[in-house]
Amino acid sequence: MSEAPLFAQQAAQQTAQQTGPQTAVAFRGAGFVNDTRRWAPWLAFALIIAAWETASQLGWLPALFMPAPSEVVRALHSLLLDGKLLAHVGASLQRILSGWILGSLAGVMVGFLMGIFVIVRSIGLPVVSALFPIPKIALLPLFILWFGIGEPSKIATIGLGVFFPTVVAAFSAVDNVPRNLIRMAQSFGLSTPAIVAKVILPGAMPGILAGFRITSSIALMLVVAAEMIGAQVGIGAFVLAAGNLMQIDQLIAGVVLLSLLGLTISWLLSLAEQILLRWR
């Protein structure tokens, strides 16, 4: 006799011992999964734009206040052709990059010093807490007085706006590097600079990159605000001028450019995270 019928027999016997109705166990663990559908956002975007376009074509949206997506695309196209797009985006990008890089470098440096040295931390924390809440755009007039209306005043505003959140992010990232790793490095006789370079810097990298996400959007916000206050070129100046002239398609085109710029920056940061944090 083979084994399978024997098991079946035993199972049947056990069923026979228990009397009462037999019920199949129902699956109830569905849903609440941590999962996404890659196509879903694209579909949603397409639907929203299609609905918008239809509403404009049917005259439901007043053309004076809300242009059709096709008109925005046309405006972008002509901007691209006459070279204005490149000029405006280029000017904004240059300000963002120089301000962000300066603010980030200084911020990471100060954040590290605060994370490592007790005395710097004791002085730095209250100073940062006092200066952090000032909306940095309020300082633009001051910087214009100091540096003139040109690029330095805008770059200083962006740099300062980026600096404080970077300090806080870098400081807490350093603070969160596991103590046991630092003690391990000490126990193998590594010097302080070696510990900073080989343990603290890589260990703080996740927190620093998370800070970059926040500061990049702050930089984008500040560049537009600064350009609206005093600039000839730049996306902010362009959007303001378009609004003053009631060129609504140009205005929306400028806003779309800002969104694209923001998306590109966040994509670049994701890329950096993938490369730098592969170990996680």
Added chain:
Amino acid sequence: MQVVLEGVGYRYGDLPVLDGISFTLPQGETAALIGPSGCGKSTLLNLVGGLLQQQTGRISTIGTPPPGCLNPLTFVFQDFALLPWRSVAGNVALALEHHNLGKAEREARIADVLKLCGLSDFADALPKQLSGGMRQRVGIARAIAVRPAVLLMDEPLSALDAQTRELLMEDLISIWSRERTTTLYVTHNLNEAVRLADKVVVLSRRPGRIKQIVTIDVPVAERQQPQHAATLKRLHDELWALIKAEAQVADREVQNA
């Protein structure tokens, strides 16, 4: 190298943790340090390793480190303390990079210890890809790569499951028999103590004082042989009798705090 402790005491603020600890750990011997939770075992190990500032008493080493020794007092940690962003080989390299070794010698040492710890196939793996046992093998490989004179091990196997622990104990025994390293080994596990140690230092509950030092005469290499089973069982029970009452009190103390 020999380690000598003379009247070592320590307190965290108002909390006395160690009091009058004196013993000598001869060259090449393994001492297990046991005692109830919170009695200051880790504190004592960190004092010996120079990670805590000494307060009272004196801790010293006698003798010269073996040739090629880069870091006489070397730790193996309970939580492994591996850098998650470095590969297995990179983690071992961390202990060597800041020494003036030369690339060839460094790589030879890394390859050597990885082989000794059965990690050669995992040189490029990241810690997150390894099991707990393999991670601690990396911790041990990193420690022996610097040819330590004294190994300081704080519950090195307590984060591992029972089978892995058995395997690693055998690895440790074979490493010790090769390198003749002096070892101070903190553990909660009496089986580990009876299996690995030449003598067992029993501490009282906090403030930790030496309650008794039990010497185990059976050579470490022969502990698995059946004719010694009865002796070792008797030693195990003796140690348990020594710490049972203390452990009970300490257990209740922690809960009241």
